[in-house]
Amino acid sequence: MTLLNDEIVQNVKDMLAEIPNEVTLTVFTDDQNCEYCTEIVQLVNEVAATSEKVTVEQYEIHKDNDRAQALNIERAPAIAITGERDYGLRFYGIPSGYEFSTLLHSIQAASSGNTDLDDQVKSFLSDLNKPVNLQVFVTPTCPYCPRAAVLAMEMAIVSDLVNADVIESAEFPDLANQYNVMGVPLSVVNNQERIEGAAPPHMVVDAIRKALAA
Amino acid sequence: MFDFKITDSKPKKQTEGGLYDIVIIGGGPAGLTTAIYTARDGMKTLILDRETTGGLAATTELIENYPGFPQGISGMDLMDRIRQQAERFGTEIIEFEEVRAVVPVEEGLIEVHTEGDQVFQGKTVVIATGSEPKKLGIPGEDELYGKGVSYCATCDGPLFKGKDVVIIGAGNSGLQEGIPVLEYANHVTFLEFLAYSRAEQILQDRVRAHEKSTLIFNHRVIEIKGERAVTGVSAIDRETNEEKFFPADGVFIYVGYSPYTAFVRDLVDLNKWGYIQTDELMRTKVPGLYAIGDVRADNPAQMTVSVGDGTKAALAIREYLQNL
CATH class of the missing domain: 3.50.50.60 (FAD/NAD(P)-binding domain)
Known part of the structure; x- marks a missing residue:
């Protein structure tokens, strides 16, 4: 039984038909404690089957600890979306519901290395000189969450100093508790600045500015 | 699934x-x-x-x-x-x-x-x-927004998996949006100001039939309690004038x-x-x-x-x- 129905598969094919460069989906499972690891592996393989340019690598987070460390992955299930280089795009949990869109957009962005961000935002990001970690907490049922998630991922594409972790909150309750996530989307910049809701790019830029000034 | x-x-x-x-x-x-x-x-x-x-x-x-x-x-x-x-x-x-x-x-x-x-x-x-969405304008509502108070059950419902939730308002929106929350939450209490629900009958029937729901009418919510996060809701029973406390981790507001x-x-x-x-x-x-x-x-x-x-x-x- 496939996870994606024929209509969705066709849409995914269309979306990925013209991606220029190869993309690797590196998926990390956890043999000890993982509710949806089987499904996440199946999902990335079904997505990869729609495009010659998308390949899947699969690891177990404890057994392949070196690989996990190399990609800065501390928990599973996780997907690292890498193109010609590693832009720092990570998805934690299964990208189901509306978050499936986030996965597809991240594949497009990692493949092309291009974004729709405007020049002002790009120039701000290019001028960064300190690392910026964007964590975006989402749920699969939240229609606005992909906006926040894709924005963070696009920012990571522009600057090597920015990385974007999109986290399915319900699958990582400990992390959601730690960050006191009670509403989504919630973006957290460098563990300090919080942005609630699907904010426009300039608001995220402001939050980055504040976080770096602190 | x-x-x-x-x-x-x-x-x-x-x-x-x-x-x-x-x-x-x-x-x-x-x-x-x-x-x-x-x-x-x-x-x-x-x-x-x-x-x-x-x-x-x-x-x-x-x-x-x-x-x-x-x-x-x-x-x-x-x-x-x-x-x-x-x-x-x-x-x-x-x-x-x-x-x-x-x-x-x-x-x-x-x-x-x-x-x-x-x-x-x-x-x-x-x-x-x-x-x-209309605000209630009661203490705790603004302070605890994003800390358990929400106006989008569709978005935030999954965050309250296994937890207790209060939905303020048992009209169409409250019941319609509360039904998916019932799937995640431990229990959902609907608190309604009026003595009855103005929601469509089909929604009322679905909520009443659900084992994890309680519908409470004729209550005026006066405060959402909590400091770092929501702990519950205080309401006055309009019939007896008695103040009651409803413990909850999440509060969704649907009052028009x-x-x-x-x-x-x-x-x-x-x-x-x-x-x-x-x-x-x-x-x-x-x-x-x-x-x-x-x-x-x-x-x-x-x-x-x-x-x-x-x-x-x-x-x-x-x-x-x-x-x-």
């Missing part, structure tokens, strides 16, 4: 600029419907939305009474389709652009000024800003909606609840300025009616532009 959705996830911002035939403020069901008609008719059409398009309808988990979808459809999916339909005919859409003022300059020219200091020009302007009209308050006629008054052709008292959808007086806040409003405005605008 999983479903997978593909939506457009990037802010819309492309625009040609210049003088538009129609500038529509608000990209919900009403505004997008006008755009489908006017853009298809070859009129230069722009939609401005202060957030993302889709309006309140997009946050509705399941819409079951919109014709053409026998199994129901998620609000976001339906709104995505409607937006694509408007775009197919050339509607331009700009998101995250909040309107500050509407300024009629002369017959056939109305300016729309935005918070982003942009000015858009339209021969006609349509106000389709809808309404936003307020029209979003601040930016045109001095320009058009509002009824006593703040909704914009129009004639049957959706015209306000300002020539070339129309109001449609939930923001309009006498609209029962149903999507099918908003779509009808959008259509009426489009037809009226066509005639207005022909005679300009």
Whole structure:
């Protein structure tokens, strides 16, 4: 039984038909404690089957600890979306519901290395000189969450100093508790600045500015 | 158990600029419907939305009474389709652009000024800003927003897996949006001010039949308690005047909606609840300025009616532009 129905598969094919460069989906499972690891592996393989340019690598987070460390992955299930280089795009949990869109957009962005961000935002990001970690907490049922998630991922594409972790909150309750996530989307910049809701790019830029000034 | 959705996830911002035939403020069901008609008719059409398009309808988990979808459809999916339909005919859409003022300059020219200091020009302007969830205005509501207080059960429901939730308001919205929360939560208590529910019977039946729900009527919520996070809700039993405490980790508020009209308050006629008054052709008292959808007086806040409003405005605008 496939996870994606024929209509969705066709849409995914269309979306990925013209991606220029190869993309690797590196998926990390956890043999000890993982509710949806089987499904996440199946999902990335079904997505990869729609495009010659998308390949899947699969690891177990404890057994392949070196690989996990190399990609800065501390928990599973996780997907690292890498193109010609590693832009720092990570998805934690299964990208189901509306978050499936986030996965597809991240594949497009990692493949092309291009974004729709405007020049002002790009120039701000290019001028960064300190690392910026964007964590975006989402749920699969939240229609606005992909906006926040894709924005963070696009920012990571522009600057090597920015990385974007999109986290399915319900699958990582400990992390959601730690960050006191009670509403989504919630973006957290460098563990300090919080942005609630699907904010426009300039608001995220402001939050980055504040976080770096602190 | 999983479903997978593909939506457009990037802010819309492309625009040609210049003088538009129609500038529509608000990209919900009403505004997008006008755009489908006017853009298809070859009129230069722009939609401005202060957030993302889709309006309140997009946050509705399941819409079951919109014709053409026998199994129901998620609000976001339906709104995505409607937006694509408007775009197919050339509607331009700009998101995250909040309107500050509407300024009629002369017959056939109305300016729309935005918070982003942009000015858009339209021969006609349509106000389709809808309404936003009403606040209770009680202690704890603002302080605990994002810390357990939420106005979007569809978005935040999954965060309360195995936890206790209070939903304030047992009308259509409260019950409709509370039903999916029942799937996640340990228990959901619905607190209603009135002695009965004004919701559709089918929704009441579903909630009553659910083992994890309690419906409590005739209670006035006075405070949401908690410091770092919500701990519960205090309410007065209107019959006995006794104060009661309902422990909860999450509180969803569905006590009605307020029209979003601040930016045109001095320009058009509002009824006593703040909704914009129009004639049957959706015209306000300002020539070339129309109001449609939930923001309009006498609209029962149903999507099918908003779509009808959008259509009426489009037809009226066509005639207005022909005679300009």
